[in-house]
Structure formats: structure tokens, C-alpha cells
Amino acid sequence: EAAKYGLEFDEKYYGSSGPLQRRIPSYIEDVVLPWIETVKSLGVKANPDPNSGDNIGVAITTGTLDARSVRSSAASAYYEPNQGRPNLTIISGAEATRVILSGSNPVVATGVEYLHDGVLHTIQATKEVIVSAGSYKTPQLLELSGITLLILQK
Numbered sequence: 001e002a003a004k005y006g007l008e009f010d011e012k013y014y015g016s017s018g019p020l021q022r023r024i025p026s027y028i029e030d031v032v033l034p035w036i037e038t039v040k041s042l043g044v045k046a047n048p049d050p051n052s053g054d055n056i057g058v059a060i061t062t063g064t065l066d067a068r069s070v071r072s073s074a075a076s077a078y079y080e081p082n083q084g085r086p087n088l089t090i091i092s093g094a095e096a097t098r099v100i101l102s103g104s105n106p107v108v109a110t111g112v113e114y115l116h117d118g119v120l121h122t123i124q125a126t127k128e129v130i131v132s133a134g135s136y137k138t139p140q141l142l143e144l145s146g147i148t149l150l151i152l153q154k
Helices: 032-041 074-082 134-144 147-153
Strands: 095-102 108-116 119-124
Touching (some): 095 119, 095 134, 134 147
Antiparallel strands (some): 095 108, 108 119
């Protein structure tokens, strides 16, 4: 059905071995093809794959779906397979306020400070700190931790 809409799906832009899966939806609403043709008639080019490095033009994008068209999410891809691990603790409703750093050359992340129910907590890492707070919060957290200042001082 993807070809009917001028879609191309080149796996080299998506990967195929990770736990979060992407696919062209198996069902596309009937209104989509007339919409694409209307936008093209206004001079906007069709884009067969906006994830190929050229994101200009009218397109239908892939979704995070598995082979059965069931939504593939961060929870199903990363959390659910690991939820029983003894080294994983989920603290709902907590907000990281800074990454705790030590050393000077190299600087090492050793823990995280976070706010939960109005109380500031600190947790120390035994191996590594993974910062994954999204496209807005990650840079903010790094800046609040002094990491951007360290980079600018070099």
C-alpha cells in the first residue's frame, strides 16, 4: 500500500536491530492520497521518505510500530524487558535537578540530584549516569550541572 502513496522505506535510514521499531503504517486513511495530491498541486514536492536526510515536502511518515502494527514505545522496547532487573529503580514523579560531577581531568558524572514530592534527594551511581531527559530537558540539565561551562572553558 505504501507504493500507492509514493512512499519509500529505505532501512538504511532506520536500522533494523534495535528494540524500538519503525514501520510505514499498514492502514492509511483514504483522505491521505487526495491531500497529498492537493498539496503537490500547490507546488510542494512529494517526499517519499522524510527520514532520508531531506525533510522538505509533503510526506507520510513512519510510525513506531512493530510488524503487527502494534505501537512500539520506549516502555515496550526498553522498560518492559528490563523491569525485573535488580539495578533498575523507577521513581515516578521525580525531576532531575543536576548531574553530580567529580574530578577535573576527566570530569566524571557520579550521581544525580532530584526533586521528589518537594524533597531534594541525591543518588550515587555505582557504574554510570545515563542522561535521557528529552530534547529540551537534557541540555537544561547539563547546563544546570555546569557541564556547558566546562566545555566553554576548554
